[in-house]
Amino acid sequence: MLKILKNLAPYKWFVAAVVLLIFGQSMADLFLPTLMADIIDNGVVKGNIPYIWEIGGWMLLISALGAVAAICASFYSSKAAMGMGRDLRRKVFSHVEKFSLQEFDEVGTASLITRTTNDITQIQQVVIMLLRMVISAPIMLTGGLIMAISKDAKLSLVIVAAMPVLVGAILLILKKGVPLFQEVQKRLDRLNLVLRENLTGIRVVRAFNRETEEKARLQKANRDLTDVSIRVNKIMAFMMPIMMLVMNLTVVGIIWFGGIRIDNGGMQIGDLMAYIQYVMMIMFALVMASMMFMMVPRAAVSAKRINEVLEMKPAFQDLGNKTADRERGTLEFDNVTFSYPGAEEPALSNISFKAKPGEITAIIGGTGSGKSTLINLIPRFYDISEGAIRVNGVDIRQATQDEVRSKLGFVPQKAILFTGSIADNIRFGKPDATPAELEHAASIAQATEFISGLKEGYETELEQGGSNLSGGQKQRLAIARALVRKPDIYIFDDSFSALDFKTDAKLRAALRDETKDATVLLVAQRVSTVVDADRIIVLEKGRIAGMGTHEELMKNNEVYREIAYSQLSEEEIA
Known part of the structure; x- marks a missing residue:
C-alpha cells in the first residue's frame, strides 16, 4: 500500500x-x-x-x-x-x-x-x-x-x-x-x-x-x-x-x-x-x-x-539501440527452437529457412503443427529458446522491438478491428496515410467494392470488433491495414480463410504486383492458396517436414501429398 x-x-x-x-x-x-x-x-x-x-x-x-x-x-x-x-x-x-x-x-x-x-x-x-x-x-x-x-x-x-x-x-x-x-x-x-x-x-x-x-x-x-x-x-x-x-x-x-x-x-x-x-x-x-x-x-x-x-518484468526487453539494416526485406530463421513456458516438448524445433524480397514463402501443415507459433515469433510476441531470427540481416534480439515491428505488415489469423471509421482502421497501419494511399490499399485488398457500397464510404463507423461487417470484409480491411504501411516483410497468418475462391485468387494476383519488392510470408490451410508460392514449407509437429515448390513437394514429400490429395481433385493436382 x-x-x-x-x-x-x-x-x-x-x-x-x-x-x-x-x-x-x-x-x-x-x-x-x-x-x-x-x-x-x-x-x-x-x-x-x-x-x-x-x-x-x-x-x-x-x-x-x-x-x-x-x-x-x-x-x-x-x-x-x-x-x-x-x-x-x-x-x-x-x-x-x-x-x-x-x-x-x-x-x-x-x-x-x-x-x-x-x-x-x-x-x-x-x-x-x-x-x-x-x-x-x-x-x-x-x-x-x-x-x-x-x-x-x-x-x-x-x-x-x-x-x-x-x-x-x-x-x-x-x-x-x-x-x-x-x-x-x-x-x-x-x-x-x-x-x-x-x-x-x-x-x-x-x-x-x-x-x-x-x-x-x-x-x-x-x-x-x-x-x-x-x-x-x-x-x-x-x-x-x-x-x-x-x-x-x-x-x-x-x-x-x-x-x-x-x-x-x-x-x-x-x-x-x-x-x-x-x-x-x-x-x-x-x-x-x-x-x-x-x-x-x-x-x-x-x-x-x-x-x-x-x-512484473516482461519476459524480454530491448537489448540494443536502433541498428542499420544489412539487407533489405529479408527474413531468416537460423536453427530456431521455441518452447512455451511449462511445456514438456518444444512447439518448434530446428527451423531454418531464408526468405528474400520478391519471393512468396508459404507455410502449410496440419492443425497444431506450429504455423501460427512460427509467425508469432517474428514480431517478437514470444522470445525464442535457441537459434536466431534475422529481419533485414539483423538479429531481432539486437534491435528494438519498435524497429523490428516497423518493418512488418502483419495480418493476424483473426481480423481485429477497432471502433472508429473504416479510414481510421486502415490508417492504423500508417497514421499519416493520405486518402489516395487508403484507396490504393483498399483496392489491392479487394475492399473497394464493399466500401463504396456503404452510405458513408470510408467514413462508415464500425461497431466494436467490426461486428457490423462480415468475416471476409473484416479480413480485407485487416489486409489493407498492412498494405498501406508498405513494409519490408508482409506476414499473412491464414488471412484469406474467410474469402471465397474468386476473391482469394484476385487478391493474390494483386498482391504479387504490390509486394514484388518485399518479402511475403504466407500461412494457409488451403493448398490452392500456396500452390503458386516460390517456396512452400511443410510443418509437422513443430518440425520442417519438407521445403520446395508445389511440384517438387508433390513428387518428394509424403506429408504435403496427403494434404494436397485431401483438398484437391485429380484435375487440379494434374
Missing part, C-alpha cells in the same frame, strides 16, 4: 492543503463543546440572554468556518485521489503494453481489466478517506481526551474502562474479516472472466443453444462472489453495533457518575454536557479509525494486485 501511496507525490500541495484544512476543522469541532458549556453555565443557568446571543454568535461563526474547511478538504482530497487513480491507470496501461504474450497468458485479460478498474477504484476511495480521516481521527481522539480530562480527570476513568473493550472488539473483527478481502477480489476476477467470455462469445453460445448452461456458469460465479461478500459483511456488520453499544454504555456511565459529581458540587451541568460531547468525539474518532481498518485491508489487497502487475 505504501508503494502505491508514493504516487501521491505529484499532489503533495493538495495533500498539504487537506492537512491544514482538516486541522482547522478539527480545532473548530473541539472548541464548540467548551463554548456550549460556557453558554449553559453562564448564560442559560443565570438567565443572561445577551451572553447567550454573544456566545451563540461565536458558535455559529466557528461552525461556519469548520464547514467551509470540511468542504475545501473534501474537494482537495478528491482532486488528489482521482489524480492518483488516473496516473495509476495510465502507468498500468503503459506497463502492460510492454508485456509479451507470455505475461498476458500468465495474468489473464479479465484479471488485468479488473485490476485497472475495480482495484484502482478501491484505492481511490480509500485514499479519499485516508486523507481526511488519518488526519482527523488522531486529532479528534487526542484533542477529545485532553479536553475531557481538563473538564474532569476523575470522570475520565469511565473512558479508560471502555477503550480496551472497544479496541479489542475492533481487532477481533478485523482478524476474521481481512483474509476474506483477497478472496473477494479473486472471485470478482472469476465473475469478470465468465461475463467477458459470454459477451464476446455470444454468437457461439446462441448457435449451440448453450444459454442455460452459460447462465448457470455465470450464476455460480456470481453466487461465489455473493457468498464471500456476505461473509465479509456479516463479520464487519458486528463492528458498528458493538461500537454503538460501548459508546452508549459509556455515555450512561458518564451521566451516572457525572450526576453524582454535580450533586457533590464537583462539576457543573455545562461541563458535564461538554464532557459527553468530547466522549462522543473520542468514540467517533474510533469509529472513523475502524472504518479505515475496514477499507484499508481491502485496498491493500488491491494495491498488492496492482503492484504485481507493475513489478
Whole structure:
C-alpha cells in the first residue's frame, strides 16, 4: 500500500492543503463543546440572554468556518485521489503494453481489466478517506481526551474502562474479516472472466443453444462472489453495533457518575454536557479509525494486485539501440527452437529457412503443427529458446522491438478491428496515410467494392470488433491495414480463410504486383492458396517436414501429398 501511496507525490500541495484544512476543522469541532458549556453555565443557568446571543454568535461563526474547511478538504482530497487513480491507470496501461504474450497468458485479460478498474477504484476511495480521516481521527481522539480530562480527570476513568473493550472488539473483527478481502477480489476476477467470455462469445453460445448452461456458469460465479461478500459483511456488520453499544454504555456511565459529581458540587451541568460531547468525539474518532481498518485491508489487497502487475518484468526487453539494416526485406530463421513456458516438448524445433524480397514463402501443415507459433515469433510476441531470427540481416534480439515491428505488415489469423471509421482502421497501419494511399490499399485488398457500397464510404463507423461487417470484409480491411504501411516483410497468418475462391485468387494476383519488392510470408490451410508460392514449407509437429515448390513437394514429400490429395481433385493436382 505504501508503494502505491508514493504516487501521491505529484499532489503533495493538495495533500498539504487537506492537512491544514482538516486541522482547522478539527480545532473548530473541539472548541464548540467548551463554548456550549460556557453558554449553559453562564448564560442559560443565570438567565443572561445577551451572553447567550454573544456566545451563540461565536458558535455559529466557528461552525461556519469548520464547514467551509470540511468542504475545501473534501474537494482537495478528491482532486488528489482521482489524480492518483488516473496516473495509476495510465502507468498500468503503459506497463502492460510492454508485456509479451507470455505475461498476458500468465495474468489473464479479465484479471488485468479488473485490476485497472475495480482495484484502482478501491484505492481511490480509500485514499479519499485516508486523507481526511488519518488526519482527523488522531486529532479528534487526542484533542477529545485532553479536553475531557481538563473538564474532569476523575470522570475520565469511565473512558479508560471502555477503550480496551472497544479496541479489542475492533481487532477481533478485523482478524476474521481481512483474509476474506483477497478472496473477494479473486472471485470478482472469476465473475469478470465468465461475463467477458459470454459477451464476446455470444454468437457461439446462441448457435449451440448453450444459454442455460452459460447462465448457470455465470450464476455460480456470481453466487461465489455473493457468498464471500456476505461473509465479509456479516463479520464487519458486528463492528458498528458493538461500537454503538460501548459508546452508549459509556455515555450512561458518564451521566451516572457525572450526576453524582454535580450533586457533590464537583462539576457543573455545562461541563458535564461538554464532557459527553468530547466522549462522543473520542468514540467517533474510533469509529472513523475502524472504518479505515475496514477499507484499508481491502485496498491493500488491491494495491498488492496492482503492484504485481507493475513489478512484473516482461519476459524480454530491448537489448540494443536502433541498428542499420544489412539487407533489405529479408527474413531468416537460423536453427530456431521455441518452447512455451511449462511445456514438456518444444512447439518448434530446428527451423531454418531464408526468405528474400520478391519471393512468396508459404507455410502449410496440419492443425497444431506450429504455423501460427512460427509467425508469432517474428514480431517478437514470444522470445525464442535457441537459434536466431534475422529481419533485414539483423538479429531481432539486437534491435528494438519498435524497429523490428516497423518493418512488418502483419495480418493476424483473426481480423481485429477497432471502433472508429473504416479510414481510421486502415490508417492504423500508417497514421499519416493520405486518402489516395487508403484507396490504393483498399483496392489491392479487394475492399473497394464493399466500401463504396456503404452510405458513408470510408467514413462508415464500425461497431466494436467490426461486428457490423462480415468475416471476409473484416479480413480485407485487416489486409489493407498492412498494405498501406508498405513494409519490408508482409506476414499473412491464414488471412484469406474467410474469402471465397474468386476473391482469394484476385487478391493474390494483386498482391504479387504490390509486394514484388518485399518479402511475403504466407500461412494457409488451403493448398490452392500456396500452390503458386516460390517456396512452400511443410510443418509437422513443430518440425520442417519438407521445403520446395508445389511440384517438387508433390513428387518428394509424403506429408504435403496427403494434404494436397485431401483438398484437391485429380484435375487440379494434374
